[in-house]
Amino acid sequence: MNTKTQDPVLSVDELVKVFREGALTLRAVNGISFDVYPGEATGLVGESGCGKTTAARSILRLIEPTSGHVYFVGTDLTQLSSREMRAQRRHLQMVFQDPDTTLNPRFTIRRTLSEPLQLHKLVGNGSLEERLLQTMSRVNLDPEFLGRYPHQLSEGQKQRVGVARAIITEPKFVALDEPTSSLDMSIRIHMIALLQRLQEELGMTYIFISHDLSSVRALCNRVMVMYLGTIIESGPTDDIFDRPLHQYTRALLSAIPIPDPQARRQRILLEGEPPSLFDVPKGCAFHERCPDAQPGCREVRPILRDVGAGHLVACDRV
Amino acid sequence: MSAQTSAVFSPPSPARSVGRVRRFSKVLQQNRMLLIGLAVLLVVVVSALVGPYFITYEPLRTAPEMKLLPPSLDHPMGTDNFGRDILVRVLYGIRLDLRIAFMVAFTALIVGTLVGTFSGYYRGIIDDVVMRITDVMMAFPSFVLAMAITAMLGNTIPNVVIAIAISYVPYFIRLTRGEVLSAREMGYAEAARCVGNPEWRIMYLHILPNCLTPALVQATLCLGWAILDASGLAFLGLGVRPPIPEGGVLVGEGAQFIISGEWWVSVFPGAVIVLIALGFNLIGDSLRDITAQEER
Amino acid sequence: MAARDTLLRIEGLSVSFPSGDGRVTILDNVSFEVFGNEIVGLVGESGSGKTMTSLTVMGFLPPSGRIEGGEVWFGHDNLLSYTEEYMRRVRGRQIAMIFQSTRSALNPLMRVGDQVARVYRVQRGLGAREARAQAIQALTRVGIPDAEQRARAYPHQLSRGMCQRVLIAMMVACEPALLIADEPTTGLDVTIQAQIFDLIKNLQQAANASILLITHDLGVVAETCDRVVVMYAGQVMETATVESLFAKPIHPYTQRLLHSILRVDKTIEMPKVDAGLSEEVAYSVAGCRFAPRCPQVLPRCWEEHPPREQAGPDHWVTCHNYN
Numbered sequence: 039m040n041t042k043t044q045d046p047v048l049s050v051d052e053l054v055k056v057f058r059e060g061a062l063t064l065r066a067v068n069g070i071s072f073d074v075y076p077g078e079a080t081g082l083v084g085e086s087g088c089g090k091t092t093a094a095r096s097i098l099r100l101i102e103p104t105s106g107h108v109y110f111v112g113t114d115l116t117q118l119s120s121r122e123m124r125a126q127r128r129h130l131q132m133v134f135q136d137p138d139t140t141l142n143p144r145f146t147i148r149r150t151l152s153e154p155l156q157l158h159k160l161v162g163n164g165s166l167e168e169r170l171l172q173t174m175s176r177v178n179l180d181p182e183f184l185g186r187y188p189h190q191l192s193e194g195q196k197q198r199v200g201v202a203r204a205i206i207t208e209p210k211f212v213a214l215d216e217p218t219s220s221l222d223m224s225i226r227i228h229m230i231a232l233l234q235r236l237q238e239e240l241g242m243t244y245i246f247i248s249h250d251l252s253s254v255r256a257l258c259n260r261v262m263v264m265y266l267g268t269i270i271e272s273g274p275t276d277d278i279f280d281r282p283l284h285q286y287t288r289a290l291l292s293a294i295p296i297p298d299p300q301a302r303r304q305r306i307l308l309e310g311e312p313p314s315l316f317d318v319p320k321g322c323a324f325h326e327r328c329p330d331a332q333p334g335c336r337e338v339r340p341i342l343r344d345v346g347a348g349h350l351v352a353c354d355r356v
Numbered sequence: 357m358s359a360q361t362s363a364v365f366s367p368p369s370p371a372r373s374v375g376r377v378r379r380f381s382k383v384l385q386q387n388r389m390l391l392i393g394l395a396v397l398l399v400v401v402v403s404a405l406v407g408p409y410f411i412t413y414e415p416l417r418t419a420p421e422m423k424l425l426p427p428s429l430d431h432p433m434g435t436d437n438f439g440r441d442i443l444v445r446v447l448y449g450i451r452l453d454l455r456i457a458f459m460v461a462f463t464a465l466i467v468g469t470l471v472g473t474f475s476g477y478y479r480g481i482i483d484d485v486v487m488r489i490t491d492v493m494m495a496f497p498s499f500v501l502a503m504a505i506t507a508m509l510g511n512t513i514p515n516v517v518i519a520i521a522i523s524y525v526p527y528f529i530r531l532t533r534g535e536v537l538s539a540r541e542m543g544y545a546e547a548a549r550c551v552g553n554p555e556w557r558i559m560y561l562h563i564l565p566n567c568l569t570p571a572l573v574q575a576t577l578c579l580g581w582a583i584l585d586a587s588g589l590a591f592l593g594l595g596v597r598p599p600i601p602e603g604g605v606l607v608g609e610g611a612q613f614i615i616s617g618e619w620w621v622s623v624f625p626g627a628v629i630v631l632i633a634l635g636f637n638l639i640g641d642s643l644r645d646i647t648a649q650e651e652r
Numbered sequence: 653m654a655a656r657d658t659l660l661r662i663e664g665l666s667v668s669f670p671s672g673d674g675r676v677t678i679l680d681n682v683s684f685e686v687f688g689n690e691i692v693g694l695v696g697e698s699g700s701g702k703t704m705t706s707l708t709v710m711g712f713l714p715p716s717g718r719i720e721g722g723e724v725w726f727g728h729d730n731l732l733s734y735t736e737e738y739m740r741r742v743r744g745r746q747i748a749m750i751f752q753s754t755r756s757a758l759n760p761l762m763r764v765g766d767q768v769a770r771v772y773r774v775q776r777g778l779g780a781r782e783a784r785a786q787a788i789q790a791l792t793r794v795g796i797p798d799a800e801q802r803a804r805a806y807p808h809q810l811s812r813g814m815c816q817r818v819l820i821a822m823m824v825a826c827e828p829a830l831l832i833a834d835e836p837t838t839g840l841d842v843t844i845q846a847q848i849f850d851l852i853k854n855l856q857q858a859a860n861a862s863i864l865l866i867t868h869d870l871g872v873v874a875e876t877c878d879r880v881v882v883m884y885a886g887q888v889m890e891t892a893t894v895e896s897l898f899a900k901p902i903h904p905y906t907q908r909l910l911h912s913i914l915r916v917d918k919t920i921e922m923p924k925v926d927a928g929l930s931e932e933v934a935y936s937v938a939g940c941r942f943a944p945r946c947p948q949v950l951p952r953c954w955e956e957h958p959p960r961e962q963a964g965p966d967h968w969v970t971c972h973n974y975n
Binding site: 085086178193222223224225226227228230231232234235249250251252253255256275276279289290291292293294295296297298299300301305307308310311 | 697698797811813814841842843844845846847849850868869870871872873874875876894895898899908909910912913914915916917919920922923924925
């Protein structure tokens, strides 16, 4: 998938999101920049509080970014009026994490799925039914479910309705927010396979937000690792997973249990817990827990540099 | 744990209309109050609709030779000061009272939920202003407020409806706003925005339908209160005036005769008012219990 | 096979719950053992009955649940025959349990140090001052820095990971012979999860106790457990040592499970997209409940319960295909 000859579908430039609660400032997203090219699936990973969920919502303007720019196929989303932004949403969709709360309990599945088509005026009266059936079969759901309500469906079925809702307008770009985290282990691979097939069928570009790195490895061709509001490492999937450079990435990967008792692991156990987002340290965000920290790390905030073959790291010790 | 067990014990099943009828009768069985309330109202409404066709007396025709006759087979509720049959006046009064009650509840419900949703969704200054206004309105006992407004506007039936509805609106605003405050944080509100819904659709088509239940229960209770309020106003000479037959008017007309022994002129209309209000209250209370249970 | 002392032996346990017009057997003839000084993983997906099994052992079965048969042997006694009063003496002292929802398991109105100290006072009969001192020691043992200061905090002031450590400290205070841990790291970050499991393992070894670890994560099983019990739809499918299970899974369900989990250390081949996502669990099948989805199903699988056969020195399978 050599996509560098084309322009990126999504280009994020110094995105910042700050929440203010009285006198306190919470720096959820502290200036991130990246590009996503057509047909790619980019993973955005990190633990709780790293800002990945806030970043995704800011990019889609579900919450308003504090500063920075988001270029979607050339258009700066941050400068659009609400009406213009709504028109863009046809191509900027999201699959949400918890299907229990993200499907309106009073809507039938049919109504939930028809709405995006009606809002963007994508169907005449005749082709609505056809489009619904086509989308249901794309996500392997029995058309019988169209007349049902969310509480009559199982977890996995509801999750697939969420996917159906996101793809029904045939968007160019889909953000996936933890789509596998509420699913059983043996089902996750099927969801990933489905998402993969849909991406190929519909030519979509994905950004996959997750703390489940095994799902990310299965689906994504690029990965970005976030810590405390900044991207600390990014690159091709195999590079990041097999040859991680940042200490945090290495600790993160080593912490994930592997279902193979024979695998000998050198586990890097981190000390303590991440500092609060209200109190982001000066210098490198990770220096307090880094086994490799030097005095300089406390002063200077490292920037993301390319160390070869598209592998970027934000660490002055590398 | 409970989430897991519910995933196990409630497998997906299609909705069947047979199931709905069966569920409704099961609900009636378990809630005696609801049953009684509905029964009472049924009796009242049916007699008010059908009764006048069986009775030959007219509510407004006076017959001075028949004045103040005690209850008998000819006049089950007796006659009043002008010789009018009280039963037929009571039945027409029920019709009027019910009309007033439904119009009040409907108006207060619509206005209150629309404003409450707007206020709860946007928060900020709009919400603050709305809350302060409702605070002021709720500082007055609703009856007193209705009295003041009726006096200002004049004694007509539409004015009574407006006055009482206005005194109820703050409660609906508060109730709906409370529900909306939590509903707006729910995932489906965010999903609705993501899909491309404009704000007004998110508010009124997505969030409000999920917040209506407490307001509907409140509306049922308001039906009962409205009757009491309307009657109370009429008794005091505000709103509906004689000779229009209405619960409070009838009680007012008969008040002076209690001491002289002609009790039936006031007591029967009064009893009917109580009965209707009781019916609505029973229904409203049991609805509140039922919906609270279902939340769990 | 060397003789080991059996700490817990569940035999033929069946539990039913009301559903619709009848009852559903949520646990069907569940049998397995936990020996001394080991960590046993109880593995299954949602609806497999793993939590229900642990609740039954502890005597926490909800009122609508009914025990249809079987015994739970702890030492020489059948726990199912105990009265509630007697179970209260067993709980905490002999068998302890930690749950998933960490914050709600702690009293929000009491400082955490006091809660741990209370365990020492109630279970070990220590005086107030001694209990406090022991509590601070326990908090340090579970890796809480500045234990003396942190002890004065309320649960909502601590992170979820810290709260879980406090709960573990309370377990340490009890010194039970058997600890049941039900998905103790749900909702915790991966790096914190690694710390917690490391801690649990160390404490188990130091105390010579046993742990029944309930989890859906096979990675956790591979790295933390000595033996593993695989459950599906309320039935036990396979029991083995961890090495044996991963090296040579015999039951079709176990095989399918191991082949379909995603790995972080290598890229997995994707299956064909089929209706593999349909997850209706069949509680009404008379025989083996995996029959509807089993690639090796035989006609008798639907009718007869498969026998429990030994397949290796410490490897048991419940499957008609193995005979």
